[in-house]
Amino acid sequence: MRQLMCLRSARVIAAASLVTLPSAVDAQLPTNQRLYDTLTTMPDLRASRIAKFEAEPVVTGRVIFLGNSITQGGDWAKLTGDSTVINRGIGADITFGLRSRLADVTKRKPSRLFILIGINDISKDIPDAVIAAQYRALVDSVKSQSPQTKIFVQSILPLNPTVKNFPQHYDKQERVVAVNVLIRRMARETGATYVDLWPIFVDRQNRLDASLTGDGLHLNQQGYERWVRFLKQRRYLASAGSDSVAVWMTTGDKSALLARQPTLAFGSVANAGPTITVDGATTYQTMAGFGYTLTGGSAYVINRMPAAARDALLRELFTRDVSSLGVSYLRLSIGASDLDAAPFTYDDVPAGQTDPALAAFTIDAARADLIPVLKRILALNPGIELLATPWTAPRWMKDNGAYVGGSLRPANYAAYAQYFVKYIQAMKAEGITITAITVQNEPLHPGNNPSMLMTAAQQATFIRDHLGPALKAAGLGTKIFLYDHNADHPEYPLEILSDSAAKTFVDGSAFHLYGGPIEALTTVHDKHPDRNLYFTEQYTASNGNFAGDLRWHVKNLVVGAPRNWSRTVLEWNLANDERFGPHTDGGCTTCLGAVTIDSSSAAVTRNVAYYIVGHLSRFVDPGSVRVASTLEGGSKTTSLPNVAFRTPAGRYVLVVLNDGNTTQTFNVGFAGRRVAHSLGAGSVATYVW
Template identity: 60%
Template structure:
């Protein structure tokens, strides 16, 4: 009996003191769940196989300090280079023609997608002064019957551009009033040339003064129609006389025209539009250097412009080394009907977007904005394979590779951004920016044949990410 009483007392003591011993003591701290990782970096991706097209990724990218053996891309926002004017295309006469023949709702939607803040934010466009080879027809602003001349430019008229180009430009300016517009002539009026043709030939010296006034009238009359022209190049591709239209101009001729005619004419008229020389390939940097070595010409010149159908993109840096006080621009590169999406994506992002900006360009422009399904309209003898950023068929459109090439920069790097320092890791060409709002933007291409992981390292911390072979990523934080 005593044994039974002792067991009952132990049982009551245990129940009273310990309660339900299967539960945790109330004196132990309750730990909160670990915090969810924060996403520090947003990323947009385009793959060469088109399985991702400027697609925002959902992966969590968090800065940390956990070591790994992957290569680093180091970003230094305290080291700044040139300011950025913008990214975009040439709004050719044919592009405007096609856009104007879309339905009103469809064309408005397309222009908002291209130029709007909620679209891809194209911030720089080039237009032709007169016709380019991607215009529906050849024309200048002073076409008169053969054998006649008009040195006072009494017959000067923008009539051809009032049909399609100027109405589209005014729509674009409503969407983005701050867009920068560059004008480039393919040819002077035929009566000013020494061969009587829209193809090739040179400007006759006796018409240098009249041609300078041609530019003045163009800028003034565009401004009067609500279209400010930010910059002009003196001649598109001055060493290529085989296009229709086209005109040949040597460096000595261009220097003479600028210092003795165009520059003084702008000054007299109070025109502040920038004068940009060359506007041709990277294989002849001596052309713009020669012009700017002439101090009288250089005084009127803002900088020089380049294409990359020949030469190497590093030519821009060679020109800057010779004239570090003058600006650089990249104004044209075409994608063709027979090119591949993946091949063009890699080459153009590497050279046009990353390469030009790392070599001091203030802008990066692809060539044509829009074409029809037959790669037209174009002039007789004009480019029959030039693929636009979009293909327009009636009121419908589809996006081509140059849409994504430019969008990876234009959507994220607004006018007024500044290039900042970033190192080049193997097979990962890249370029970095700081935007006016203080965001950092890094564009990276994986040009290797296999997927590659790497770290984006900034202010002592890093985030790991990876790109498939041939993919491009834009990272924003």
């Protein structure tokens, strides 16, 4: 009973510590440290390990792995091939324990610090928020005491309850997922790099792969080797100042499709061609992610694949690995888009009836395919961001009572705002967090099925007086994006942003490029630099040309959108079948998915949009910052559109297109060094160092 009371007291004091945590420069531990120490097991191991650490000579600039028994179990020097790597794992340790021994780490001023902690906190029922707060204090302390250290916060690993050596852990899987979400958010807010290990260790049942563990909690040698291989593939373990440059290329003739090329090396010798100079000191916007729209039709064709094939495809698309595409941002339709089999909304009632109380609201139409596919995607990539967009309001809210065209009746503005609230809440109840919404897909195109006309004045009124206040009253942090249509009408978002009351609720503006120049995004940015830009849709056609589409989309979207302040690059449909369906009657009949899934054999064909997005999504992690890249020394015939980024891990990524008609040889310059390369006409390459 006394032990239970102590645990309860610890929880109470821990909750209080959320508002009394010491600052990063305060060496004092929180007052509840001793209470949490009573939960620590294996004190003799802890004492002996700490004594060993303190006896070691202080050598700065090394790589350190810090954590609990999962870290302790790895022979990191041997695994990494670097005898200087330091293991600072202690079995049974918790976040409080790491903080109490952090001075041994920070005095060594590590070049890179890999942290994995939290499963023992969870097993001891330390609250999620306290774990996250302690983790934040840990990261803040490292940043304060060793500011040159690159910090890598690694996700807590999945568990496997079929091997019951540690029963106190095995009912904690949901909490592991929840804490990982908090850790990811903390990493983003503190500038640490979040390393999502979950996808490389999880099996099809979302458990720790049994082949990688002997007890359902710890890793075997194969597991550690997979871990290090992943860190090296992502270049988290790349040595600082490395001269090597990795290259991936796609050519218009398909002879190379996002294919790895021979590694290059920076040096002092350059060729006579022009130079693309990357300047990491000049920074622009932070990138949110890259991807597609997961339409209802996409979910339908994916969900009808055999389980093994479906799982393999989703892993290929959504895990963060250099052999996967690494999609990090998805757009969804609220109700049907034109790439569903038939139009619908989430509050359909018989003709002639209305439902102002939204009593008929239900997301049941999404339960057959969309929600199951989304849940599997989230299991593979819990940090993926989701943007949701309606193609139409419910018919009874509109002045024409139809799915196609018409406008929202002003009398139904309040009900429609609650429709958004109910949708976001219903998805949240399914474990699906909607990051942002746009108010209306293509509001100036009322001819699609479904669709709805909404003028800028109407959208401003709806956001200012109804949608913004409704989201705020419901306690929802969902972002609102304006417009979501072509770049030929930048005056649309500008009109709304000129309304200061409406602007208060707005995060940014979304664009497509079926009309107008991509530079229109900069026009909006320059007038409202305190609001964001997003590129959210562009389709490739079934009757298109691979080489031509590759060239146009890379030039205008992959390069053009980020260079004009967009935080996202999203192509249109993720997947369809061999007949370019499903689609509504009147919907797009020539929209080519990033992948085509044969309805009979489930064979997957990767189309041009797969490679267009892949040249960004595989290499540019969310949270990366666009940096300056400038072409110098070119002639009138030089055409090398390019864009560069610095990732949270400190890597640089440069994408270059040869938009000319002949092979072009050029240099990439960085920090006084250069490397030469050649690209054939219409080819695109991603360079990583």
